[in-house]
Amino acid sequence: MTHLWWARRDLRLHDNPALLEAQADGPFAAVAAWTPPLHFWSGRRRAHLARSLWSLREDTGGALAVRRGDAADVVVGAAREADARVVWATREFSPSGVAEQDAVAAALEDDGRELRLHGSPYAVAPGRVVKGDGTPYKVYTPFLDAWRQHGWRRPADPADPAGFTALDSKDDVAVDLDQIAAHGDAEDAIEPRHEFREERLIAALEDFIDGDVGSYAEDRDRPDLDATSHLSTALAFGQIHARTVLALLAPLRSDGSRVFQAELAWREFHADTLWNAPQARRESLTPVLDEKDWETGRDADDAFKAWRDGRTGFPLVDAGMRQLAQTGWMHNRVRMVVASFLVKDLRLPWQRGADHFRRTLVDYDHAQNQLNWQWVAGTGRDASPFFRIFNPHAQLERFDPHQRYVQRWIPELDTPEYPEPMLDHKAERETTLRLHKQAKARR
Structure with missing residues (x-):
């Protein structure tokens, strides 16, 4: 009996238990779904995914099929073509991943087939x-x-790249992966590209x-x-x-x-x-400020744009945001500093920052992104205390003592073109702490 491997967030031949189960009984087929939600990804993430799928397809001798459509339709169609009664996949745990695998399992069951989930990320x-x-x-x-x-x-054994059986279908869109990557680059270029x-x-x-x-x-x-x-x-x-x-x-x-x-x-x-706590994807697990205390309106939008564009006048914040814009990645220490600045100096909701990171990070991971933002904001599980407010000047002196990092990303740093600080950090810190204490007293 032929099995089918449904490739998800496990684009590798090494240490892949679900893939090993699929190949355990002999030749097997493999499919990945290019689903409609991917169109809401940033161009840089779509480009990286396309290249990663291209690389895995190359490693399997062209046998990995990549098809457009809802995951349920793609997997059921591939299972029918391969005459596979069993489909193997890595179990997902994020809210969207769980919903997707439940839909695929139901569609396969209706078609007299079975989804077996094995392993995790x-x-x-x-x-x-x-x-x-x-x-x-x-x-x-x-x-x-x-x-x-x-x-x-221990890590699972590597899969046999020669064990794949290619699916032959006009629905296979793997030939378009280069074009998808090129479109992503044109829409949302980064340099250098991430290794795939x-x-x-x-x-x-x-x-x-x-x-x-x-x-x-x-x-x-x-x-x-x-x-x-x-x-x-x-x-x-x-x-x-x-x-x-x-x-x-x-x-x-x-x-x-x-x-x-x-x-x-x-x-x-x-x-x-x-x-x-799946609500943590959008909701604060612990409230810290009253809703009225978060900044809104045109001034808040202008402040957000200055933060987004690396024009706050605080070199470590601006260097981090420019690194993110140009490379799709930011150093972790700097991520904490820029997040603290947005939430506790500008008093903008953490969700605005999390959404911007989702649009710009190539390494975006939903659980890590949302919960790390909640950690900095003081709203998550075991969060950084709300009264911990990163001083961007002190952080620069401690962690970039020779200013090599900020000079790399801000070429105009020591010129009149670089803006003055957009706010008084000490004053904003005191205001944020006062609002926090007032909100806490009312709860």
């Missing part, structure tokens, strides 16, 4: 790490301890583990140093599994390797939080 699937009473963790540090104690499986080939991503991971991870604990907050893994895009698209990273870290005993492991746990904590 995480080392430990959301919902697995719970307290003794069976409730989810709401604080990161005990979650981290329990996550480590729970442990994870699996073998190169694995090589870059191994180089990082062999090198910079040793100093990761000391250097990870320095945007002027190239000291981070740059794995976020690969993890977001499922081109590398977190379990693969953890297996390479396992023999190491450095502070850097342990801190890097904890960063992966932070990613999984947010996925677990969204799984248990």
